[in-house]
Amino acid sequence: MSDIDIWQKEFWNRLNQQMQENFKKQMELTQEQVKKQMEFTQEQIKEQLGFTEELVKKQLNLQKNSQEDQKKKQKYP
Numbered sequence: 001m002s003d004i005d006i007w008q009k010e011f012w013n014r015l016n017q018q019m020q021e022n023f024k025k026q027m028e029l030t031q032e033q034v035k036k037q038m039e040f041t042q043e044q045i046k047e048q049l050g051f052t053e054e055l056v057k058k059q060l061n062l063q064k065n066s067q068e069d070q071k072k073k074q075k076y077p
Helices: 003-075
Strands: none
Touching: none
16 A cells, blocks of 8 residues: 555544534534424413413403493493
């Protein structure tokens, strides 16, 4: 094997190894980004559910008050 052949083989081996390492790093970064996005989305969902729950409670309270008012109006027209 000539020096050029050896150099080419080493070059391609190093290049291949570097590409594999870069791919692995990129996958780790992507997984971390996906994890953070999922956590963020879960927090948004929790906040939205809390907000919706408050709205439902207020609406139910308004309905209850309205029904009580109607009953009072029926008793004392």
